[in-house]
Amino acid sequence: MSGVVKLPGSKSLSNRILLLAALAEGTTLVKNLLWSNHKQREHGGARSHVFEQQQQDSDDIRYMVGALKALGVTLEERWEVGEMVVHGCGGRFPVEGAELFLGNAGTAMRPLTAAVAAAGRGAFVLDGVARMRERPIADLVDGLVQLGVDAECTLGTGCPPVAVNAAGLPPGKVQLSGSVSSQYLTALLMAAPLSTGEDGIEIVIKDELVSQPYVDMTVKLMQKFGVEVQLLDGLTHMRIPGRQT
Numbered sequence: 001m002s003g004v005v006k007l008p009g010s011k012s013l014s015n016r017i018l019l020l021a022a023l024a025e026g027t028t029l030v031k032n033l034l035w036s037n038h039k040q041r042e043h044g045g046a047r048s049h050v051f052e053q054q055q056q057d058s059d060d061i062r063y064m065v066g067a068l069k070a071l072g073v074t075l076e077e078r079w080e081v082g083e084m085v086v087h088g089c090g091g092r093f094p095v096e097g098a099e100l101f102l103g104n105a106g107t108a109m110r111p112l113t114a115a116v117a118a119a120g121r122g123a124f125v126l127d128g129v130a131r132m133r134e135r136p137i138a139d140l141v142d143g144l145v146q147l148g149v150d151a152e153c154t155l156g157t158g159c160p161p162v163a164v165n166a167a168g169l170p171p172g173k174v175q176l177s178g179s180v181s182s183q184y185l186t187a188l189l190m191a192a193p194l195s196t197g198e199d200g201i202e203i204v205i206k207d208e209l210v211s212q213p214y215v216d217m218t219v220k221l222m223q224k225f226g227v228e229v230q231l232l233d234g235l236t237h238m239r240i241p242g243r244q245t
């Protein structure tokens with residue numbers, strides 16, 4: 001007996017690629033969103049990335065795309081051929097402040113909270129549906145506050161909505177919990193290259209790190225975008241130099 005099985009795609013991979021592409025310099029072509037193969041090309045002296053994904057609809061992807069547009073990122077949607085072109089903002093979102101509605105998309109809420117702190121300037125509010133308001137994000141917000149970011153969970157529940165008065169991500173050392181979700185670490189990792197100081201961000205996981213393969217996915221994608229990630233003690237102690245786009 002033999003056969004071919006086509007596996008479903010990954011919203012986690014797709015949303016990481018979209019956000020990294022938006023934060024980077026240059027242009028990224030994403031083919032067939034939600035597939036796990038990827039290719040990268042550099043030519044003509046300009047940075048150019050090509051990622052091939054499986055085409056598949058996802059609420060998380062739609063919320064990420066909508067949020068990036070609200071943040072001023074230019075996206076060329078070519079759904080008829082399953083492609084999207086992302087024009088990177090070079091580490092600074094063009095808008096000054098925004099309200100982002102992210103449904104119940106955790107793969108958008110957590111990374112974008114850190115991203116607006118690093119790449120945004122002004123007042124941002126990130127919110128979602130009733131279920132999102134039950135999903136914890138306090139550990140990530142605490143990590144951002146440790147680094148000097150003005151951020152808070154406005155309802156006092158440790159869940160969204162989150163308000164961020166963004167003025168850049170200062171360099172520093174942060175102790176982060178990894179026992180609830182690896183998305184907190186992923187969020188800080190993707191924002192850390194935009195730190196305003198060359199020393200960057202040092203992240204120490206102070207307890208158990210769950211879902212380590214997802215963190216490994218994040219690190220490998222960052223490296224494909226040319227980001228330097230220093231593993232000081234595996235995935236539980238890392239340093240990311242700042243001023244990288």
